[in-house]
Amino acid sequence: MSDLIFKLIFISVIFGLSLFIAMYSTYAERKLAAFLQDRLGPNRAGPFGILQPLADGIKLFFKEEFIPKASDRWLFIMGPGFFMITALMTSAVIPFAPDLPWNGQIFSMQAADLNVGILYLFGVVSLGVYGILIGGWASNNKFSLLGAIRAASQNISYELAMGLSIVSLIMVSSSLSLRDIVEQQNGWHWNVLYQPLGFLIFIICAFAETNRAPFDLPECETELVGGYHTEFSSMKLGFYLFAEYINMFVSSAVLATLYFGGYQFPFISSMDPGLTKTLLGAAVMFGKIFFFIFLFIWIRWTLPRFRYDQLMNLGWKVLIPLAVLNIILTGAFILFKS
Amino acid sequence: MQNLFYILSGLTIFAAIMVIISKHPIRSILFLVFTFFLISAHYVLLNAQFLALVNVVVYAGAIMVLFLFVVMFLNLNQDIERFKSWIPLSAAAISGACLFLVFFSAFRTSVLASHENTGGYQQGLVENLGEVLYRDYLFPMEICSILFLVAMIGVVLLGRKERVEPIKNLVP
Numbered sequence: 001m002s003d004l005i006f007k008l009i010f011i012s013v014i015f016g017l018s019l020f021i022a023m024y025s026t027y028a029e030r031k032l033a034a035f036l037q038d039r040l041g042p043n044r045a046g047p048f049g050i051l052q053p054l055a056d057g058i059k060l061f062f063k064e065e066f067i068p069k070a071s072d073r074w075l076f077i078m079g080p081g082f083f084m085i086t087a088l089m090t091s092a093v094i095p096f097a098p099d100l101p102w103n104g105q106i107f108s109m110q111a112a113d114l115n116v117g118i119l120y121l122f123g124v125v126s127l128g129v130y131g132i133l134i135g136g137w138a139s140n141n142k143f144s145l146l147g148a149i150r151a152a153s154q155n156i157s158y159e160l161a162m163g164l165s166i167v168s169l170i171m172v173s174s175s176l177s178l179r180d181i182v183e184q185q186n187g188w189h190w191n192v193l194y195q196p197l198g199f200l201i202f203i204i205c206a207f208a209e210t211n212r213a214p215f216d217l218p219e220c221e222t223e224l225v226g227g228y229h230t231e232f233s234s235m236k237l238g239f240y241l242f243a244e245y246i247n248m249f250v251s252s253a254v255l256a257t258l259y260f261g262g263y264q265f266p267f268i269s270s271m272d273p274g275l276t277k278t279l280l281g282a283a284v285m286f287g288k289i290f291f292f293i294f295l296f297i298w299i300r301w302t303l304p305r306f307r308y309d310q311l312m313n314l315g316w317k318v319l320i321p322l323a324v325l326n327i328i329l330t331g332a333f334i335l336f337k338s
Numbered sequence: 339m340q341n342l343f344y345i346l347s348g349l350t351i352f353a354a355i356m357v358i359i360s361k362h363p364i365r366s367i368l369f370l371v372f373t374f375f376l377i378s379a380h381y382v383l384l385n386a387q388f389l390a391l392v393n394v395v396v397y398a399g400a401i402m403v404l405f406l407f408v409v410m411f412l413n414l415n416q417d418i419e420r421f422k423s424w425i426p427l428s429a430a431a432i433s434g435a436c437l438f439l440v441f442f443s444a445f446r447t448s449v450l451a452s453h454e455n456t457g458g459y460q461q462g463l464v465e466n467l468g469e470v471l472y473r474d475y476l477f478p479m480e481i482c483s484i485l486f487l488v489a490m491i492g493v494v495l496l497g498r499k500e501r502v503e504p505i506k507n508l509v510p
Contacts, residue, residue, distance in 0.1 A: 075368075115463060116387050118389040119392065119395065120391055122399075126394075126398075126399025127394070127399055130371070130406075133406055134368070135406075136467070137364065137406075138479065152403055153407075154405075155403075156400065156403060167441050176464055208414075321366065
């Protein structure tokens, strides 16, 4: 019974944390963008503008909610909700910290330890596109539809390369469970050292899957007004924008887990399991996550947007052959080592 | 467990019926996606987690997105749905009835699978599935992959256009 209560508390904490981190990613994004463009950024709400995300949220809630008359009403409402749900579902299989022994029981710092965790991640990511497609189509607007179609084709193209880069990772780790993969990266055996090419392909695909610059074609302002969320207002627009930041948080967590050792840090094996080890592990994990969020923001404000044909060429003609090459190289390496 | 199975089955049949009776093609597709989810839930109940997730990734995540894609481009409406002649309708009814007859005669004598006679909760794990596919049934597995390869090459061949002048620079 105490196990169930612990799981409930843990899931609520992770839920709250992902919302909170996503909220402050918007602040970090605006501050960093301001720094890179030699501006001040938000600095009115609270000291250093620290209350700006709250003010943004309140503003979105109080805006007029408008549903176009020619839209498909139910699907129009469902779209943002579905996008949000799929964004929040992904964090269920990520191990955030080492196990915590407490009163003779062992509490795992992971919502669900699936033995096919990577496939779960992949499945939820591939469902994310439905929210965009439904919302874009239901708006009954040509710009929205074009944005949605772009998003769908982009996601499908980059999912393939992402899946292939994960295949070579699985060949190294020979397990589909994220927990096993983290445990194997003990010490300095981070997967990024064994799979540098796979990591590069994976991170490019992660940028494309989260629709972040330089791959933010679905909401390309210069061509599509606002992309798939042109017709959305109030908190529905807020959901679309906010889910993007949750996706960013989750992809950072996945990147840290798969390639950068998750909660592992150099002298972790010499420590006794306990509260200090769990807290330190969680701190290291979140440090890695924040680094990747910073990388996401940094790249967005550094690189210009791709053209659409360049995006498709990169996905199909560069990344997929490279991912296949990586699989072959990994296979040959494993064969000659044994 | 038993109750869960009945609830899931009821929902699955409801969603499958909604696929057929919804007038709007987009709604039909969304109900079909929902049906695939429920079928995946059945796989989980049968301890086949790998199969369940592959079902979600391949069918709900990839194939149905392409379906949705095509239907959105075609922009089908319920108004243009014409009444078809009786010949294909009756042919479909007769062949469906034949299929039902085959299923009925095949399943009438078979024993329904349960956890006792499958092989425990370990059966659906990836390791065991890999052992079965790549040791016991290697040849059929390879034949299947060749079939897929042929289909893929066929698609590329059909989808390839005649070579036209490539557009050099979109930006002057």
